[in-house]
Amino acid sequence: MTIAVTGATGQLGRLVIADLKAKVPASDIVALVRDPAKAADLGVQARAADYGAPAALEAALKGVETLLLISSSEVGQRAVQHQNVIDAAKAAGVGRIVYTSLLHADTSPLSLAAEHVQTEAALKASGIPFTILRNGWYTENYTGSVPAAVAHGALAGSAGEGRIASATRQDFAEAAVAVLTTEGHDGKTYELAGDDAWTLAELAAEVSAQTGRDIPYHNLPEAEYAAVLTGAGLPEGLAQAIAGWDVGASKGALYDTSGDLKRLIGRPTTPLKDAVAAALKG
């Protein structure tokens, strides 16, 4: 049974390939990548598969039974790109597609939701058996800014008292591998989030506890937080998007208590304190 993974040279894709290799023979795994030269270290067959090149996608999907479609990072182009993959999978006779969507995509206020909703609809219309993994936020989205918060003596954001049920990429990767390698997931939508939800003030308190320094959380109006991010060197559009997602988090967009993730991976999700410790180690 051949399992193919798109975005296999990305951060999530690399973890999925590594975990898959522990579960199925490497000869059953195909890495679908934009640049095969970047896949040389994956230890599995790599095939060129750019989301924007439909003919090559169909060729790359020949003989694939199960496909993990990791959502593209090219925000704004994703609905078309994912449709290309789904169409190519149909033409190539792929038996099952597992797709990484967004937590509560159908009701989420986040600007990212629309493309995921379109892709979920395309999957349903394709007639190919599918499973939707609605991934919540990666804990690394926040712990990535821990070193900067320590350097500046404060953590900034616009998420207010919003609780964030994040999990690590490793947690989400293991969930994807569980779904790829076991039966009974067809037609299902999983809301994947961490066991514990935390506020940005609680993240700052955890950083303070682990560093022995006082790192307060400064909640800022959306435009002010976007300006902080632009000042730190982020492009304006991205800075505004991130600030907007924080406002979404303040309204509960990243909160979930379904427990789907811990059930799929068969263990508790990674605690925030462990992710903070990893970020502080560098």
Ligand SMILES: NC(=O)c1ccc[n+]([C@@H]2O[C@H](COP(=O)([O-])OP(=O)(O)OC[C@H]3O[C@@H](n4cnc5c(N)ncnc54)[C@H](OP(=O)(O)O)[C@@H]3O)[C@@H](O)[C@H]2O)c1
């Ligand atoms: N849940 C969250 O918190 C969160 C956060 C960020 C992103 N995401 C979503 O989850 C996905 C996986 O996350 P990640 O951390 O692994 O992101 P990542 O490291 O940025 O990886 C994105 C992957 O998409 C591939 N890609 C981009 N454009 C492509 C194209 N035109 N054709 C084929 N492949 C293309 C990239 O290929 P290359 O390796 O060649 O660059 C890369 O492998 C992201 O793409 C994004 O949709 C989720």
